Amino acid sequence: MLKSLLLQCRAGFEAECAAEITEHCSAIGVAGYPKFIPQAGYVVFELFADPLDVIQRVPFRSLVFVRQWCACLPLFEELPTHDRVTQLLDPIAQLPVSAELLAEVPDTTQGRELYPFAGKLASALAQQLRQKGIMLPRKARADWRMHLFVLSSQSLFIGVSPRRNGSSLDMGIRRLKFPGAAPSRSTLKLEEAWHWFIPQMEWSDRLGGGKTAVDLGAAPGGWTWQLVKQGMFVTSVDNGPMAETLMETGQVVHETQDAFYFKPAKPVDWMVCDVADKPARVTARMLEWALNGWCKEMIFNLKLPMKKRHEAVMQCLQMITDALDDAKITYRLSARHLYHDREEVTCHLDLR
Numbered sequence: 001m002l003k004s005l006l007l008q009c010r011a012g013f014e015a016e017c018a019a020e021i022t023e024h025c026s027a028i029g030v031a032g033y034p035k036f037i038p039q040a041g042y043v044v045f046e047l048f049a050d051p052l053d054v055i056q057r058v059p060f061r062s063l064v065f066v067r068q069w070c071a072c073l074p075l076f077e078e079l080p081t082h083d084r085v086t087q088l089l090d091p092i093a094q095l096p097v098s099a100e101l102l103a104e105v106p107d108t109t110q111g112r113e114l115y116p117f118a119g120k121l122a123s124a125l126a127q128q129l130r131q132k133g134i135m136l137p138r139k140a141r142a143d144w145r146m147h148l149f150v151l152s153s154q155s156l157f158i159g160v161s162p163r164r165n166g167s168s169l170d171m172g173i174r175r176l177k178f179p180g181a182a183p184s185r186s187t188l189k190l191e192e193a194w195h196w197f198i199p200q201m202e203w204s205d206r207l208g209g210g211k212t213a214v215d216l217g218a219a220p221g222g223w224t225w226q227l228v229k230q231g232m233f234v235t236s237v238d239n240g241p242m243a244e245t246l247m248e249t250g251q252v253v254h255e256t257q258d259a260f261y262f263k264p265a266k267p268v269d270w271m272v273c274d275v276a277d278k279p280a281r282v283t284a285r286m287l288e289w290a291l292n293g294w295c296k297e298m299i300f301n302l303k304l305p306m307k308k309r310h311e312a313v314m315q316c317l318q319m320i321t322d323a324l325d326d327a328k329i330t331y332r333l334s335a336r337h338l339y340h341d342r343e344e345v346t347c348h349l350d351l352r
């Protein structure tokens, strides 16, 4: 009965999401085809294989544009408004057992309006599923998590994802509060990047303890603010002005230089880069830092062109992989279209 994957993404990135799932499935020898409506915020991938098997074999963290996913039952449509739940119970009983149910909607204007409704429906559904023994109590251990993805008051998808190969967050969205003292909203991108790329238990080792950092394209200082907040000593490179409050901390040196030519006097722990330029040019610059051993870890944004965004990201990642493999440098590279990213993706290169 299960034959599809449901993949959530930022509205407008359905083609990228479709291209990447097609590629990943083909890499494990599985065929399928994507179906999506542009700007809908999700893609359905019809598989010629068992979706429960596929969703365990494709590593979720290797996907860039997919925020959240599940192996789903066919769309439920025209559910009776007086009782939406009863006819869902038998099909759900065929799914692997789970102990939690995420209420989700497409991340679009129309979708977000349905979010409170989705939450209420999920509570009612979970209650009935538990009463009937189809779903485990909240605190039980289960290998799967269930998803309710609501498209309208009468149509929805239901599916499951492996707990260790998916996102525990509704819609895969990390909601962060904007810190009022930060000089720009961009600050949330770096904070979200740390949440995604660095396990929380490693934050104090990898971010704390008075580390050194370079911030390329730093002004007005949203990213520098995050580095300073972790106690780092930061060289902020930008021709534009940095926020006075940051300079007053005594932890920031402002260099009014070109980020493409700046060299650190000695290696630093972190380099971050939010310069808006061609992705290939930024990538080449990041490689120069990696090959010279100028930092241990870096986080950088690749601003994407309007067309062929998936290809552009893959080319940049390949460029890094090829050069570092040739140089016999060990590294870990990953990329993610974060919730706070718009026409860009965020990459993490770990050279430790």
Ligand SMILES: C[S@@+](CC[C@H](N)C(=O)[O-])C[C@H]1O[C@@H](n2cnc3c(N)ncnc32)[C@H](O)[C@@H]1O
Pocket (backbone or CB within 6 Å): 183, 184, 185, 186, 187, 216, 217, 218, 219, 220, 221, 222, 223, 224, 237, 238, 239, 240, 257, 258, 259, 260, 274, 275, 276, 277
């Ligand atoms: C998106 S903004 C950075 C925002 C910053 N991350 C923050 O959180 O406030 C991009 C910055 O890159 C800077 N920039 C662009 N090209 C640059 C270059 N070649 N050298 C130095 N800075 C550059 C711009 O002046 C701009 O301040």
